[in-house]
Amino acid sequence: MKLKNTITKFLIIVLIFELIIDILKLVIPAQIQYLEFSYVFTIVRAIFFILLLKELYKHKIKFGFILLTVLLFPIFIQIIQIILGNIFIHFCPQVPTESNNQGLTGLLNEMRNNNCSYPTQFDFFPYIEFPVFCLKQIFSNKEYSYFIGFLFSPYIFYFFLFFKFCLFMLFKENDRSPFLSFIPILNGITLLKICKMPVTWIFILLIPFVRLVGLYKINNRLCEIQDINNSSAIWMTLLRPIFYGKLIFK
Structure with a gap:
């Protein structure tokens, strides 16, 4: 029961955090997108992840469940972002930064151009293709700046x-x-x-x-x-x- 309560509490905290991010995007989208680029939100999510591991360690959870948790954690984060993203696109239209259209129409146009600040569909690219792409750039093209991208792939x-x-x-x-x-x-x-x-x-x-x-x-x-x-x-x-x-x- 304690483990169930711990996981439930963790899910609620992560959901609230992602919700706050989406609300802030409505108010100051340019600044928040810049912060995302600087991996600030990734660091915060990492803190949540460590706290979750700490709680699971206290409950003496077996390795198989822990391994599944690590594998599903980044996917879980993206699923929450997709759910909230679809909600915000339909109920909280904003003025897009790179479109001549206003409100919901502009957001939909941005979404088609992959410029929408709210994710609306699942993307496998960061999990496998992106780290492989980074390694290719590092070893084939000697572009070592991609090492940071590789390290921060989920x-x-x-x-x-x-x-x-x-x-x-x-x-x-x-x-x-x-x-x-x-x-x-x-x-x-x-x-x-x-x-x-x-x-x-x-x-x-x-x-x-x-x-x-x-x-x-x-x-x-x-x-x-x-x-x-x-x-x-x-x-x-x-x-x-x-x-x-x-x-x-x-």
Whole structure:
């Protein structure tokens, strides 16, 4: 019952937040669109996501449910935006910024031109095609500015947060400073100390491809410490942002 109340409360908070965004778009659309471009709203949603993970961790939810939550979270956000977007387009017409038409007619014209500030249909592009496009621009065309776009694509972003949350809680459970999980190299050294392995192994972790051997050894030891099946170590090595959750959500 407590878990159900927690999830319900979370859904209401997210809904209110998205509703406030849409209301603000009616008042100051240009400024709000600029803020969206600067990822301010993404950061706020990320805070909601971390708080949700924290509550699920308190309730000792199993890994399968957590993985489903991470996968569905960005989709859930977009569904809320679509529902509210359709409501606002039909009941709250505004003056579009790049159209000669006024009110609802202008909004519909903007929607057809993909310029409407309210999403009205589901878009899979940000989930798969956009990160692939960013990688292509980075490696083929050497346009490294696309790295930010890749990092903030929904699944990359939320699984990165999920990984950091799991590392944070892992350090905390093993009486280490959890804030070290955010510091490169130091978080690797801390993992080695938790596993009671030589700190000099950190140099192995810095070598591309070779580091996989070191990570597997570490993950195999972490499975023993956290009392989970050692078969998870291979997946924790190859897909760390996804399967490190098994260490926390057992």
